Amino acid sequence: MPAPAWLTDRLAGVELFAGLSREQLDWLARTGTVKDLSDGEVLFVEGAPADAFFVLLDGEIVVSKLVGGREQVLARHVGDTLEHQFIGELPLLTSDEYLATALAVGPSSGARVVVYDKSAFFDMLERCPQVCRMLLPVLAGRINAMERQAGRSRMLEGLGMLAAGLAHELNNPAAAAVRATRELRGLAPRLAAAAVEWGRTAEHSELLLLERIQERLDPAEPDPRSEDVRLGPPARRGRDPLAEAEAADDVADWLRERGLGELAELCDDLAEHGVDRAALDELAAGMRPGVLITALAYLAPALRAATLAGDAAEASERVVELVRRTSSYTNLDRAPEREADLREGLEATLALMAPKLRNVRVRREYGGLPDLRAFPSELNQVWTNLIDNAVDAMGGEGELTISTRREGDHAVVEFRDSGPGIPADVLPMVFQPFFTTKDLGKGTGLGLHVSMDIVAQRHGGSMEVTSRPGDTRFVVRLPLSQLSE
Incomplete structure (x- = not known):
């Protein structure tokens, strides 16, 4: 069957086919099938078997790919330059499936393409070696462009993962720091008043005794190198609620036995921070009875304040560690x-x-x-x-x-x-x-x-x-x- 003259003439104007003889152009016109696409009509779908190569004669083709559940436009082909005059060669040469989706756009006439099935495409490369010289640089450029785009996509995915990971990891220490500082703000006036009263009423020996016991009960300094950061009062770590309740009841019993029931509200704080019968007996033995009430009224908020400060410090160390890890991952502060x-x-x-x-x-x-x-x-x-x-x-x-x-x-x-x-x-x-x-x-x-x-x-x-x-x-x-x- 003779080739349509108009199609032979039209293909002669396609840069991909520059330098071909009239005989070669006639063969291309006879072998290909002209296809008209209306606006929005799909040429091929991502994931479908790759079975054809397309040369764009008129109109516009948009190529897009589904990445992470979102449609991403890869290219717009309008036939004005070599790289935009054909599509479909990449999956035919590198994969069995189309790597993206292509559809015609344009409210007027859509697009017109010449379709060459897979067999005809490879025949084209054999019969028209000049096509290879035009096609291969474009193919290499498209592969490089997709690699760069994939790299950017992976980078964005990594940044998204980084943000999600940081939000997840920062939540606990940030919440702990907020809780600790909020409670410290409310505790400060009470502690200041108790400290003034204690300093006014205590003798030197009583001040030294309480200082020794307070140092023994104060939370240990956290190790900033530790990756296993647990927030909360040291006395409570590893203890179950039943043990805590029993310790508080024991302190309450001791206070009642000595007629200090009015200090019952301090039981939880004292017990939580390690004040037991032995410590209370030591205090009672070295202080005047009237001063003991003032000492305990100061000791409970002082221990609580020290623990809250420790919690805030541990939370801050955790945040610093997360920043260090993030910097290590991204290497933002180092040479590449x-x-x-x-x-x-x-x-x-x-x-x-x-x-x-x-x-x-x-x-x-x-x-x-x-x-x-x-x-x-x-x-x-x-x-x-x-x-x-x-x-x-x-x-x-x-x-x-x-x-x-x-x-x-x-x-x-x-x-x-x-x-x-x-x-x-x-x-x-x-x-x-x-x-x-x-x-x-x-x-x-x-x-x-x-x-x-x-x-x-x-x-x-x-x-x-x-x-x-x-x-x-x-x-x-x-x-x-x-x-x-």
């Missing part, structure tokens, strides 16, 4: 390339992802590793991708083991999850661009590809994966030698 402790980055990433790891048991098996020269923020993105993929594979529940070790002149970081595993026929493709096993809209298919690029290209390392049900392992190897330029 530096000597790095891999375990520091792993711990910062785990802290960041704490909300997502709520139902996952994380096992750490850290072996001895020297620092190595690296780009820590980029490696942290790799750790984030691998941990995120593992949690998704396990459905949010299971066991994740992270181990580090040295093998010769390489540092090795291994991530092992207890998920169902990756099918053997899929395993060789996991690092390929645009390949994903996640549901539509939940993955770009570039997370592992970008991670491999960071490990291999930026750090001269390698990444491999093995998998069977209940045991999937991603192993990252990084050279300990100086990074090449």
Whole structure:
């Protein structure tokens, strides 16, 4: 069947086909199928089998992708330049499915395309080698653009995760600090009045006795290096409510036995902060009876104020620790390339992802590793991708083991999850661009590809994966030698 002359002439004006002979253009016109699309009509859908290549003759095509449940516009093709004159080659060459959705836009005439099925597309590349020279640079540019966009998306996801993690972790210490300062504000006038009365009535020996007992009962200074911060009065930590009630009753009984029932309101505070019968007996033995009431009226709020100050200090230390971890993850205060402790980055990433790891048991098996020269923020993105993929594979529940070790002149970081595993026929493709096993809209298919690029290209390392049900392992190897330029 002869080619439509108008279509041959129209294809001759398409830059993709520049330099083709009339015979080649006739073949393209005979082989392709002209398709007119109305406004809003879909050309292909993300996730559908990739079966055609399209050359845009007129109108506009918008390409969009579902990312994180939101539709994201990737490109608008209007046929004015080479890169906007054709679509569909990327999935035909790199994947079995369309990577995005394309539809015609425009209230007037929509769009007109020439459709070449998969077989015709590859015939085109064979019959018209000039097309390859035009198409391949555009293909490379599109892959790079999608990688950059995926990197930005992962960065935004990471920032969102960072914000969620910080909000989750900051909630408890912030609330504790607010509670402590609010109570201190109300306690201050009472403590000041009690201190004035105590200083006015006590003798020197009585002042020294109460000071010794108060020092013994004051909460210990918190260790700012501790990561296990528990907020609350030291005397209460590890004690059950029944024990607390029994201690308060014992103090109340002691007071009643000595005719000091009017001090019953102090029982809870005294008992809570470790004042027991032995301490009370010591006070009674070294003070005049009338002064004992004043001493206890001062001791209870003084101990309470010291505990509240300790709570506020621990909460502040926790906030400082969270800021340190956040800074460690993002490396906002350091040069991009530096000597790095891999375990520091792993711990910062785990802290960041704490909300997502709520139902996952994380096992750490850290072996001895020297620092190595690296780009820590980029490696942290790799750790984030691998941990995120593992949690998704396990459905949010299971066991994740992270181990580090040295093998010769390489540092090795291994991530092992207890998920169902990756099918053997899929395993060789996991690092390929645009390949994903996640549901539509939940993955770009570039997370592992970008991670491999960071490990291999930026750090001269390698990444491999093995998998069977209940045991999937991603192993990252990084050279300990100086990074090449």
